[in-house]
Amino acid sequence: xxxxxxxxxxxxxxxxxxxxxxxxxxxxxxxxxxxxxxxxxxxxxxxxxxxxxxxxxxxxxxxxxxxxxxxxxxxxxxxxxxxxxxxxxxxxxxxxxxxxxxxxxxxxxxxxxxxxxxxxxxxxxxxxxxxxxxxxxxxxxxxxxxxxxxxxxxxxxxxxxxxxxxxxxxxxxxxxxxxxxxxxxxxxxxxxxxxxxxxxxxxxxxxxxxxxxxxxxxxxxxxxxxxxxxxxxxxxxxxxxxxxxxxxxxxxxxxxxxxxxxxxxxxxxxxxxxxxxxxxxxxxxxxxxxxxxxxxxxxxxxxxxxxxxxxxxxxxxxxxxxxxxxxxxxxxxxxxxxxxxxxxxxxxxxxxxxxxxxxxxxxxxxxxxxxxxxxxxxxxxxxxxxxx
Ligand code: PMP
Numbered sequence: 001x002x003x004x005x006x007x008x009x010x011x012x013x014x015x016x017x018x019x020x021x022x023x024x025x026x027x028x029x030x031x032x033x034x035x036x037x038x039x040x041x042x043x044x045x046x047x048x049x050x051x052x053x054x055x056x057x058x059x060x061x062x063x064x065x066x067x068x069x070x071x072x073x074x075x076x077x078x079x080x081x082x083x084x085x086x087x088x089x090x091x092x093x094x095x096x097x098x099x100x101x102x103x104x105x106x107x108x109x110x111x112x113x114x115x116x117x118x119x120x121x122x123x124x125x126x127x128x129x130x131x132x133x134x135x136x137x138x139x140x141x142x143x144x145x146x147x148x149x150x151x152x153x154x155x156x157x158x159x160x161x162x163x164x165x166x167x168x169x170x171x172x173x174x175x176x177x178x179x180x181x182x183x184x185x186x187x188x189x190x191x192x193x194x195x196x197x198x199x200x201x202x203x204x205x206x207x208x209x210x211x212x213x214x215x216x217x218x219x220x221x222x223x224x225x226x227x228x229x230x231x232x233x234x235x236x237x238x239x240x241x242x243x244x245x246x247x248x249x250x251x252x253x254x255x256x257x258x259x260x261x262x263x264x265x266x267x268x269x270x271x272x273x274x275x276x277x278x279x280x281x282x283x284x285x286x287x288x289x290x291x292x293x294x295x296x297x298x299x300x301x302x303x304x305x306x307x308x309x310x311x312x313x314x315x316x317x318x319x320x321x322x323x324x325x326x327x328x329x330x331x332x333x334x335x336x337x338x339x340x341x342x343x344x345x346x347x348x349x350x351x352x353x354x355x356x357x358x359x360x361x362x363x364x365x366x367x368x369x370x371x372x373x374x375x376x377x378x379x380x381x382x383x384x385x386x387x388x
Contacts, residue, residue, distance in 0.1 A: 009323045010368045014209070014301055014361030015186060016327055020252070025147065026291045028252040039245050040236065053245055056254035063261050064203070065194035065222055070239045072219040073250050074077055077185040080100040080219035081146075084181045085110075087227035088202075090143030092117045096129045096158075098342045099148050100183055107146075107300030117141075126294040127156035127346050135166040144179050149187035149203075150261025153342040153357060155190065155302025158182075169321040175213065183210055190261050190268045190300050195220055207249060211362065212256025216249035228348065267362065271300035274369060275361055276302055281373040286380055290341060292355050303358040306343070310380065312354030318379045324372055326358050347367055352377030 029054060037045035039053045061068045074080045081102040085093065095107055110116035119137040121187055123129045134145060139141045145167055150157045160182055167180050167295065181202035184193065190206045206217035221227055227240055234242030282289050282305060292304040307315070310327040319326055343355050
């Protein structure tokens with residue numbers, strides 16, 4: 001990948017937002033310069049803009065193994081998740097206790113307003129949900145199951161195909177049509193995304209994590225599945241998401257998706273090696289460090305650890321002072337002082353406070369991680385004197 005400008009910094013917060021790939025910027029620049037017309041306009045420039053929109057939709061559909069009219073553009077994964085969950089209008093939803101806030105808080109809202117009942121299936125200690133427990137949680141009035149493909153904090157990969165199989169089996173025996181939604185935002189760079197093979201009816205992701213622009217997302221919605229829009233006022237996006245399309249961002253997202261798909265296999269292998277190298281280095285520095293989430297079934301780019309007695313925010317700031325960018329919790333909840341619901345879910349009785357996430361990416365090298373390890377050693381040596 002062509003280098004970006006982060007020469008003096010080591011950016012290890014790719015799971016919050018990846019830098020925009022220069023090839024994506026180039027496409028956005030071209031579209032931005034020439035394609036300013038409204039894609040709904042019927043004049044020549046409008047028709048041209050519409051063509052770009054539909055080409056982007058086609059690219060994305062092809063990668064997902066879907067039809068173009070199953071792709072809805074949104075403002076990001078939060079909106080895609082909201083649209084999927086609110087739009088289906090299920091009286092009972094099954095989900096897990098480690099979903100992203102854009103799923104969990106919609107569910108909490110539906111509970112509070114008595115619009116739906118929710119069952120939160122607890123994940124196991126390794127951060128992975130048991131598909132059998134999902135099946136067990138299904139009730140007579142269940143219409144939707146929503147389980148994220150990979151967790152944004154601890155990177156654990158959920159058994160989406162197995163869950164889909166359980167749902168299909170249940171549907172067949174009971175002549176039901178329970179729908180399956182997955183938030184694939186963190187998984188999309190590294191894991192297979194063919195919606196047929198995954199067995200999902202709805203799938204969300206965004207541009208931010210795939211080296212594309214922020215503020216743009218996709219909701220895949222299987223054909224013939226009825227969905228109520230959550231905003232009103234136009235016919236765009238097949239009436240599911242009214243409002244003038246953000247053509248610039250959509251063109252960028254499609255380009256980013258093509259690039260990430262082409263790099264997926266090679267980059268995943270490279271990052272797994274780097275990830276495991278880094279985990280070993282951290283353990284060598286401090287044997288008390290706890291790796292949060294499953295060792296194997298985790299995203300190639302995720303290292304989430306808890307260090308007993310060391311406040312995680314302090315560690316983030318100490319590293320930041322040395323030019324190393326990591327995060328203490330999900331960026332969407334970074335102002336929330338309470339402990340992460342994900343860490344609480346996998347270690348309910350533990351007194352260890354906080355966790356930090358190193359998320360590596362395309363520009364991360366072994367030399368970077370050696371420098372981070374050295375810095376971590378120095379910082380921990382200093383902090384342990386204060387906090388022991
Ligand atoms: N789901 C997951 C798993 C995420 O990691 C994020 C981004 N942190 C979102 C949803 C929300 O994405 P957006 O910021 O595009 O709304």
